Amino acid sequence: MxxxxxxxxxxxxxxxxxxxxxxxxxxxxxxxxxxxxxxxxxxxxxxxxxxxxxxxxxxxxxxxxxxxxxxxxxxxxxxxxxxxxxxxxxxxxxxxxxxxxxxxxxxxxxxxxxxxxxxxxxxxxxxxxxxxxxxxxxxxxxxxxxxxxxxxxxxxxxxxxxxxxxxxxxxxxxxxxxxxxxxxxxxxxxxxxxxxxxxxxxxxxxxxxxxxxxxxxxxxxxxxxxxxxxxxxxxxxxxxxxxxxxxxxxxxxxxxxRTLGLRMERQCANAAALASYLAAHVAVQQVYYPGLESDPGHATAQKLFAKCGYGGMLAFELTEPSRQRVWQVMDKLQMALRAPTLGDITTMVSYPAQASHRALSAEQRAAVGISAGLIRVSVGIEAIEDIIADFEQALQ
Ligand SMILES: Cc1ncc(COP(=O)(O)O)c(C=O)c1O
Known part of the structure; x- marks a missing residue:
């Protein structure tokens, strides 16, 4: 049966x-x-x-x-x-x-x-x-x-x-x-x-x-x-x-x-908190996260995701948009892993110009808004205090 x-x-x-x-x-x-x-x-x-x-x-x-x-x-x-x-x-x-x-x-x-x-x-x-x-x-x-x-x-x-x-x-x-x-x-x-x-x-x-x-x-x-x-x-x-x-x-x-819902619930909450923290940081030019009210996709995401959250992925641009500065920040991270993937239980950072969008020419990347100062974050299930502390020390 x-x-x-x-x-x-x-x-x-x-x-x-x-x-x-x-x-x-x-x-x-x-x-x-x-x-x-x-x-x-x-x-x-x-x-x-x-x-x-x-x-x-x-x-x-x-x-x-x-x-x-x-x-x-x-x-x-x-x-x-x-x-x-x-x-x-x-x-x-x-x-x-x-x-x-x-x-x-x-x-x-x-x-x-x-x-x-x-x-x-x-x-x-x-x-x-x-x-x-x-x-x-x-x-x-x-x-x-x-x-x-x-x-x-x-x-x-x-x-x-x-x-x-x-x-x-x-x-x-x-x-x-x-x-x-x-x-x-x-x-x-x-x-x-x-x-x-x-x-x-x-x-x-x-x-x-x-x-x-x-x-x-x-x-x-x-x-x-x-x-x-x-x-x-x-x-x-x-x-x-x-x-x-x-x-x-x-x-x-x-x-x-089996645990997708539980993980996503936590990852959405952690990503929302990290996005707000980064949006207020002087070293950060812009944060891309549809959970932020200022994000152009906020209303659509609210409708589409039935208020379950806005996902565990975000990206942010440094005020100093150079590869050298990005690598410096990424190398300083103590807990977040530098890894070209996403969606794992661990927080991971990736540099799109080097990894996910490496196959595109510099012109193609520029045309889709992927700058030299852009960092992508897949937010994990760790304690949010530890995630924020890690970015805090890396951005100094
Ligand atoms: C949005 C998206 N779709 C598809 C893929 C490809 O998946 P896979 O690495 O399992 O081939 C990726 C990989 O990063 C991705 O980010």
Whole structure:
């Protein structure tokens, strides 16, 4: 008997994909490492290959532990189907392969550097036409959707690294009216804050590497969809390109995601406090955080995130915007880690010009507002007093 999932986010996170019906009924998900499965008859194997029977035959296509994670993610995201990949980038490449190759693609320029690079430099080789338009410029988006009629639009819920907010409800409406598919990279927000599938977004992407696993020991990505045709296309793409999520990574992620809500609650509170502290600091020129009332994305974030918080990511610009000064400050941090990732339980700082947006030219970085003085912070779950004390001494 398949039980109905509970109604609230934290309960779904704890129970999604927990007990496998018909198996040993272990009270935590089993890790099955098998690479292939042997049904009793050739006819059964044929049904599995054909997709007319539910089960497992070859690990590159499907295996039990990643399948549990996919079920859990579909529930958390309010979607119907999820396809798990080896990394977040593999998930993004999966969507671009099935929905962007040779097509018209409208994207916001405020994207993780590798996503921007993939769209701007790699996708055109397939014959795709690309246009970039700000995710906050609704007039320009409407104009392009109506007059240029793109096939796919790509946005991030909260952009990397400037934490700009997209009004996803509005975007879904506009994209649907223009018969344009919408891909939302929800990595910075995580399903705790935002579930683009519930609003009708066609492809919700998460880098599992970040908040969903949260403990810095997994690489992975997912695409959650609403449509069975999209699911089959992604499934086939993953099977052919081979960027399948490893069972061990799925198992660790299933463990990590149980506490997503608790971690996010703390990270949102810590980030809000650090953002206010930095905004009042003389060594800081500007803070980018949608939880600040002065932030241009504040009202949209309030609506989109239903007052659950504003995320654990922020960025700030030093009054002395040189690489030398940034490195000096970052090197002085005692507790925060200098690391090119985000969403872990530890506070981490990264220098976008060196790390997440290294693939962009200096001109491209300047065009999207990434200056030499910009520091990105992924705020962890430590005591806020210790986080602030660490920045206090580093900024002196
Ligand atoms: C917003 C965003 N999306 C996707 C990715 C890619 O995820 P992964 O590193 O798991 O490939 C990243 C990585 O930093 C990211 O910041």
């Amino acid at each position: 398949t039980k109905k999932l509970p109604a609230h986010f934290n309960s779904i996170a704890v129970h999604g994909g927990l007990v496998q019906a018909g198996a040993t009924r272990a009270a935590s998900p089993p890790l099955e490492r098998a690479a292939s499965w042997s049904p009793e008859t050739m006819a059964e194997l044929d049904d599995l290959f054909e997709g007319t029977a539910d089960g497992f035959y070859y690990g590159r296509d499907r295996s039990p532990t990643p399948a549990l994670l996919e079920r859990a993610l579909s529930a958390l995201e309010d979607g119907r189907f999820t396809v798990a990949y080896a990394t977040g980038m593999a998930a993004i490449a999966g969507v671009l392969s099935i929905a962007g190759q040779g097509k018209r693609v409208l994207a916001t320029p405020d994207l993780y550097g590798k996503t921007y690079h993939l769209i701007q430099a790699w996708l055109p080789e397939s014959g795709a036409e690309i246009r970039f338009v700000s995710g906050q410029n609704q007039q320009a988006i409407s104009h392009h959707l109506k007059t240029w009629q793109p096939d796919l639009m790509v946005v991030e819920t909260l952009s990397n690294p400037l934490v700009k907010v997209c009004d996803l409800g509005w975007l879904v409406e506009q994209a649907k009216a223009a018969e344009c598919k919408l891909m939302v990279d929800n990595t910075f927000a995580s399903p705790y804050l935002s579930r683009p599938s519930s609003l009708g977004a066609d492809y919700t992407v998460e880098s599992l590497t970040k908040y969903i696993n949260g403990h810095g020991d997994v690489m992975g990505g997912t695409v959650t969809v609403l449509d069975a045709v999209d699911y089959r296309a992604l499934f086939q793409q993953r099977s052919t390109f081979g960027a399948t999520l490893d069972p061990q990574a799925a198992w660790l992620t299933l463990r990590g995601l």
